[in-house]
Each structure stands twice: as structure tokens, then as C-alpha cells.
Amino acid sequence: MGTYVVFTKLTPQGRKNLHADPDRLRVVTQQAEKLGAKVVQQYATIGQYDFVTVIEAPDNAAVQGIGAEISGLGTVKLTTFPAIKMDRFEQLLKMEPYRTEPHHWQTSFWARAVRRIGRQWVITRHVNKYCKPLTVEGRENLKDHKGGAIVIANHSSHMDSPVVLSALPERIRGKVLLAAAADKFYASRRKRHWFYSLFHSTFPVHRGGGVKQLEYPMSLLRRGWSIIIYPEGGRSKTGQIQRFKAGPAIMAMQGKVPVIPIYIEGLREVMPKGQREPRPGPVFARIGRPVSLEGVTSVSEATAMLENAMRELAGLPPHRASAPAAAAAAPAAAPAQAGGGGA
Amino acid sequence: MATYIMLSTLTDEGRKTLKERPERLQEVNREIEAMGARVTQQYAVLGGYDFINILEAPDNETVARISVELGSRGTVVLTTLPALPVDAFTQMLKGK
Numbered sequence: 001m002g003t004y005v006v007f008t009k010l011t012p013q014g015r016k017n018l019h020a021d022p023d024r025l026r027v028v029t030q031q032a033e034k035l036g037a038k039v040v041q042q043y044a045t046i047g048q049y050d051f052v053t054v055i056e057a058p059d060n061a062a063v064q065g066i067g068a069e070i071s072g073l074g075t076v077k078l079t080t081f082p083a084i085k086m087d088r089f090e091q092l093l094k095m096e097p098y099r100t101e102p103h104h105w106q107t108s109f110w111a112r113a114v115r116r117i118g119r120q121w122v123i124t125r126h127v128n129k130y131c132k133p134l135t136v137e138g139r140e141n142l143k144d145h146k147g148g149a150i151v152i153a154n155h156s157s158h159m160d161s162p163v164v165l166s167a168l169p170e171r172i173r174g175k176v177l178l179a180a181a182a183d184k185f186y187a188s189r190r191k192r193h194w195f196y197s198l199f200h201s202t203f204p205v206h207r208g209g210g211v212k213q214l215e216y217p218m219s220l221l222r223r224g225w226s227i228i229i230y231p232e233g234g235r236s237k238t239g240q241i242q243r244f245k246a247g248p249a250i251m252a253m254q255g256k257v258p259v260i261p262i263y264i265e266g267l268r269e270v271m272p273k274g275q276r277e278p279r280p281g282p283v284f285a286r287i288g289r290p291v292s293l294e295g296v297t298s299v300s301e302a303t304a305m306l307e308n309a310m311r312e313l314a315g316l317p318p319h320r321a322s323a324p325a326a327a328a329a330a331p332a333a334a335p336a337q338a339g340g341g342g343a
Numbered sequence: 344m345a346t347y348i349m350l351s352t353l354t355d356e357g358r359k360t361l362k363e364r365p366e367r368l369q370e371v372n373r374e375i376e377a378m379g380a381r382v383t384q385q386y387a388v389l390g391g392y393d394f395i396n397i398l399e400a401p402d403n404e405t406v407a408r409i410s411v412e413l414g415s416r417g418t419v420v421l422t423t424l425p426a427l428p429v430d431a432f433t434q435m436l437k438g439k
Contacts (some may be wrong), residue, residue: 005388005395022436025429041384041397043426045348052348052395052426054384083386083395086368093365 001056003040004063007079008051014075028070035066054083099186100204102216103197107225111198112174122199123162130159130270131283136167138287142260145290148221150252150259151176152306154314155230156239157267159278164228164262165201167285172260177220178228179205207233214251221255231306239268241310249293249302258290259306263313288313347380347406349396350422357418371413378412379405393419397426 010018017024029039037057045052057063060082067078084092105111127134149172153164161178168176180186182204185196196202205213217227229251231244252259266283291309296302308318353361360367372382380400388395400406403425410421427435 003386005386018436022433025433029429042429043346043348043397044429044432045424045426047422047424049424051429052424054386054397079391081388081390081392081395083388086385086387089387090365090368093361 001038002059002063003083003085004055004057005081005083006051006053006055006067007049007081008053009048009077009079010050011075011077017075024075028076032066032070035069036062037066049079095183097188098182098204099188099193100182100206102203103194106177106197106201106203107175107220107223115199115201116174118199119165123165126159126278127162127166130278130280131163131266132280134163134166134283134285136285136287138289139167139169141287141289142169142172145172145258145260148175148224148255148257149226149290150221150248150255150257151226151228151262152231152248152259152310153228153262153264154236154241154310155232155234156236156264156273157271158235159267159271159283160230160235160264161200161202161228163264163267163283163285167262167287172226175224176201176226176228177217178202179217179230181234182206201228213247214254217251218255221251221257226257226260227251231303231310235273237273239272241307241314241316244303244307244310246299246303249299249306252293253296253299253302256294258292259309260290261288261306261309261313262286263288263310265314286313344381344399344401346383346426346428347398347400348424348426349398349406349410350392350424351394351396351419352391352422353393353419354417360418374412375409378409380409392422 029042032039032055037055039053039055041054043052044050055063057066063080063082067080070076071078151164151168151172153160165173165176165178178201180196180200180202183206185202186193186204203216217229220227229248231248232242233245236242248259251257263286264283265286266281269279270281270283271278288309291305293302293305296305304319311318372385375382375398380398382396383399384397386395387393398406398409400409406423406425410423413419414421
């Protein structure tokens, strides 16, 4: 949903109508709501406009449609401004430029070889040092799995990725890449983008989604690669599983690959969000049975299935029906909300 | 309290300040509060203006004072529209 500010000027005809029937205003509001907009606030003003209305609508096209419909009545002249809420605008101002283009060489033969040699030093060394011990359960669930998959994990620590990489069997680990938040890991001031792409198996994902975000991961899936993605988006501060974004389900459905859930426990004590230096402790990684989304038609249903598979691994009760977050990502709105990755 | 809608357009100087110190936005809101008004809603917009602010202020004079104070810094050009919630407006038209 986007916010828009609409300035309205009445035409002479509109003025006449309003005078004859002041309730006309409410009828127009109701009509806009029927067309998919939500009126948040509305004021009558003195000055160059007669009314100022703050509305919420799905996207620019929807607003244009509504505008055409309403100004077609000949009673008003509209001027519409797409608006950004102030706190979000401040975030945008502070955001640094970042790289969004993946390093395409990262799937080449030599990159895979170098990554494999470097793994001991970049990944395994740290896992052995801080996860005392790392217990991996459920490897047998992947016995029959072949080809690409979407690997999803709960996310509460920067150590999650090394643990997931360590938990996966070599035949998946050798051909897997990890969706990482572009603004964090690929910010322009960081100089070692290539290092992440090579040794940490990451590729940049722009937070907030968009159809374009799916291009690279979809091409990976088509080539038999797997993708690790954290469906909660960012790291959880509380350690509880947050609502899933729609991106992973969309990718799995479009790429016709299964989803492998991994639940990680203990890393919150080892290295929670905001802590730089890990404290060694026991860590568990529980691999679930691959979830097939074949035959599932709606993104919200698929997302709910993934959420419940993860909750089951965590020993939590499933969410009832398709809860609000999943429902909000209904098919029509899905492309705009895709993505959802980010380490 | 009455409602006012304040449309602001940044000058070149204002744009520079915003880029260098984004937190300035919050400071302005606090200054407005210090002058007796309150910003209830605020949006950055694309189009003919840069920001749209909805203010609550006791009267026109307060708003005039705020406009002069903020405008005198040369960072924004303000246009203020006195506003009435639409329900109140409808009631008024009906003569109640």
C-alpha cells in the first residue's frame, strides 16, 4: 500500500452539487473506497484547493484509475502527489548507495573451487570456535532430495549463515547461494563485495522486494542451484519467529523447487543482534523434510505452509488459517512484495 | 485547536541541509512545537511540493508566526491552507 495526498478543486458544477446536497462528499469518499483506496484523512481547506485528502492505495496505477473515475464526473479537478511517510523518508535519506548487481562469476567452476578451499578458513573455523558443539539433526530428511531448492532458516544472528552452510550436505552446499541485504553487505563504502560473493556465497538483495529481485535467484534455480533465504527478512531481535515474507514461497512456486526448512537454536545466546563478539555455546540446527508447494495456487497459502513447517521444527503450534501477514500478500499484490531476503 | 495544511517546497539551500543533516527534519518539528503548534502528520511527496504537513495550531496568528520563522531561514517556501475536517465541513453546509 502506498500513501497519496490528493488536492481537490471543485468545478462550478461541483460547487452547485455540494450546495444542493452536502452529503455528496461522503458518496465520493465511498466511491473511492469501493475502487480500492482507503481515505485516511480529509479536510476542507481555504486557499488554492477546496479539499485535501490523504488516501492509501495499492499503487500508482490504482490511484490513476480512481482519479480518472472520479474526475470523470466533471465535478472536481484533482492533483495527486505520491507521498512517503516521514519516518520512512528519513531512513531513505540516511541510506547509503549500494551494489545490487550480483557477481555473475560466483557460480563459475573456479569460484566454486576457491570457495571450497576457503571454507575452512572463512566459515568452518568460526563455527568450530563458537558453536560448542554444533549438533545437526534431520540430515536424513534430505536423503531423497535432488537438484535445487529454497533453503529457509529462522534468523536471529549473523552466525546463522555459517551454521546453515555447515549443516547442509556437500551436494547442496557446493551449489548454494545466500540472499544478503544489499544495503548492509553491499554498501558502496564497503570495499570487499567480491569477498562476500566469493567466500560467503552471498548475492545482494534489495530489501522491500520487487519483481526484478527475483531475476537472479530464478536463474540460479533454473541452473540447479539452491538459495538460502531468511523469510522473516531481517534478524529477529526477540529470538521469536516473525511473520514470513512472500518472496521465498513465490520463488519456490515459480521455480518448481521444494523448500527445505532449517530451524536454528542457541545462536541467540552465542551472538544476538547488536553483539559483535560471540560467546561460545551449544547450537542446534534441525533440518526438516523438504516442503513441496506443487499444486498450491495462492502465495499466501504457500507462505503459511512454510511458516507452519518452521514452527513445527521449533516445536511451536501452527498459526491458525492464513493469518493477516500472509493474507496481505494475496496474489494480486504478490509481485510488489516479493523478495523478503536479507541476512 | 484548528487544523492547517502546510505545503513546503525546499530551496537549494534547504536541499543541501537535508542531504547533509537528515535529522534536521525532526528538529524543525520540535521548533514548531515550541511555538505552540503541533505536527500531526507529515509526508514527503513527489510533485510540485516536497513535503505536506498537517498542523494543529490555536489560531492563524500562531501559524503566521511559524511561517515567518521557518521561512526566514531561506531553506523552505511555505504555503499554508487553513483546514476543517470534512465531517465538520459537511455539518456546516447543512447549517447545523
